[in-house]
Amino acid sequence: MTMLEKRTPIPVEEAVARCMAHAHKLPVITVPLADSLGYYTAEAITATYDIPMFDKSPYDGYAVRSVDTIGASGDNRISFRTVDHIGAGAVSSHAVQQNEAVRIMTGAPIPEGADAVVMLEQTVETEEGFTVRKSFKSGENIAVQGEECKAGELVLPAGTLITAGVQAVLATFSYSTVPVRRKPSVALIATGTELAAIDEPLTPGKIRNSNGPMIAGQLAELRIKAATYEVTADDYDHLLALIKEALQTHDIIITTGGVSVGDYDYMPDIYKALEADVLFNKVAMRPGSVTTVASLENQLLFGLSGNPSACYSGFELFAKPVIKKLMGATNCYSPVIEAELTEDFLKANPFTRFIRAELDVINRTVKPAGFNKSNAVVAIAKSNSMIMLPGGTRGFQAGDKVQVIITKLTDVASW
Ligand SMILES: Nc1nc2c(c(=O)[nH]1)N[C@H]1C(S)=C(S)[C@@H](COP(=O)(O)OP(=O)(O)OC[C@H]3O[C@@H](n4cnc5c(N)ncnc54)[C@H](O)[C@@H]3O)O[C@H]1N2
Ligand code: MOO
Numbered sequence: 549m550t551m552l553e554k555r556t557p558i559p560v561e562e563a564v565a566r567c568m569a570h571a572h573k574l575p576v577i578t579v580p581l582a583d584s585l586g587y588y589t590a591e592a593i594t595a596t597y598d599i600p601m602f603d604k605s606p607y608d609g610y611a612v613r614s615v616d617t618i619g620a621s622g623d624n625r626i627s628f629r630t631v632d633h634i635g636a637g638a639v640s641s642h643a644v645q646q647n648e649a650v651r652i653m654t655g656a657p658i659p660e661g662a663d664a665v666v667m668l669e670q671t672v673e674t675e676e677g678f679t680v681r682k683s684f685k686s687g688e689n690i691a692v693q694g695e696e697c698k699a700g701e702l703v704l705p706a707g708t709l710i711t712a713g714v715q716a717v718l719a720t721f722s723y724s725t726v727p728v729r730r731k732p733s734v735a736l737i738a739t740g741t742e743l744a745a746i747d748e749p750l751t752p753g754k755i756r757n758s759n760g761p762m763i764a765g766q767l768a769e770l771r772i773k774a775a776t777y778e779v780t781a782d783d784y785d786h787l788l789a790l791i792k793e794a795l796q797t798h799d800i801i802i803t804t805g806g807v808s809v810g811d812y813d814y815m816p817d818i819y820k821a822l823e824a825d826v827l828f829n830k831v832a833m834r835p836g837s838v839t840t841v842a843s844l845e846n847q848l849l850f851g852l853s854g855n856p857s858a859c860y861s862g863f864e865l866f867a868k869p870v871i872k873k874l875m876g877a878t879n880c881y882s883p884v885i886e887a888e889l890t891e892d893f894l895k896a897n898p899f900t901r902f903i904r905a906e907l908d909v910i911n912r913t914v915k916p917a918g919f920n921k922s923n924a925v926v927a928i929a930k931s932n933s934m935i936m937l938p939g940g941t942r943g944f945q946a947g948d949k950v951q952v953i954i955t956k957l958t959d960v961a962s963w
């Protein structure tokens with residue numbers, strides 16, 4: 549029997565800080581615009597020209613000189629003669645003269661001489677053109693060059709998550725390819741002799757490997773495709789060999805299980821054998837207190853707990869911000885908001901407690917997502933957030949305000 553290793557718990561914030569201190573931005577690559585979703589911009593996007601690039605019509609109508617509309621009223625309709633007709637994409641060669649108009653469609657450049665646009669609905673057609681019954685101010689109904697942004701202006705800083713809207717901006721400024729930081733390559737290894745493959749019969753003592761697909765899903769939510777290794781029995785030699793193999797080609801190795809002090813928990817010995825620098829192996833939190841993170845030169849090993857809720861929380865708290873930082877994100881952390889508890893939670897909290905929860909963002913209320921022990925699976929599925937109760941506090945009651953980490957921003961039943 550070996551001596552039980554003594555572990556010193558560190559505060560969650562300190563554990564996160566240690567992880568982040570070992571997360572170095574990955575090199576810049578370029579990806580086609582169409583494939584850029586989910587990356588972060590590696591350089592600032594600066595306007596290369598004014599937007600709009602030219603004064604344009606925001607309406608289907610007529611471009612006129614506003615001075616010619618002075619005095620127009622219901623009793624004094626002023627007539628205009630149509631001298632040209634352009635749609636978006638065309639440029640009129642006419643300089644608009646007194647009481648002339650160019651029929652112009654939305655998006656077309658304002659012709660020379662004109663300084664206002666009359667909407668089609670504001671006109672009555674005549675043989676030569678149309679009449680108006682109101683005067684127009686100079687600049688009325690014109691989308692002015694540079695009104696959205698000016699050439700040289702910073703539009704989006706480096707480290708912005710590329711969303712559909714960001715892709716629109718990138719297209720606007722002619723980025724057919726986008727400089728981004730490459731995504732980390734992540735190996736995923738579920739450990740445990742008890743784990744049965746998804747199609748294997750559940751013989752006595754066996755359970756399904758739910759953590760493997762869950763972590764793969766958490767990575768996929770960050771648009772990272774995990775390299776999922778075979779499910780591995782608690783066999784030191786085999787596990788060590790597999791992790792060594794994974795270290796050949798991956799930036800991050802995520803394991804689940806085998807990280808505590810049990811007889812078949814081999815991860816602590818594996819970190820020793822790898823001569824990895826263990827950043828921490830005990831965190832003052834529940835669940836997931838045994839979460840271990842170790843570093844090797846430029847690689848990180850996340851030893852997530854085997855217990856599903858602890859595993860999930862460990863990924864959200866430590867792996868997620870690290871991955872975002874590696875990809876060059878400016879905002880690496882999930883948003884935290886204050887919400888009102890709608891149920892009592894009477895357990896005391898010797899350590900910081902994370903509770904998979906249902907947050908109603910609109911009403912700013914929150915409640916635990918059902919049975920919430922470390923081994924819970926269903927509550928993870930029902931949650932969109934985690935309530936964070938500080939260590940050293942007693943129970944909380946309905947009506948109390950609590951801090952909540954938002955883990956999912958969409959697809960929530962109560963929204
Ligand atoms: N004497 C002590 N015992 C335990 C301690 C402790 O401090 N002293 N910590 C407990 C806590 S807290 C947790 S959490 C677990 C962590 O255990 P491990 O990370 O070593 O994980 P395992 O022992 O491999 O498994 C724990 C539990 O989770 C189930 N599991 C494992 N992998 C999966 C998977 N891929 N999918 C679904 N479920 C999985 C496994 O069957 C076990 O039931 O240790 C406590 N013990
Ligand atoms: O690490 Mo365990 O899940 O704290 O309960």
Ligand SMILES: [Mg+2]
Nearest residue numbers: 806808810813
């Ligand atoms: Mg164990």
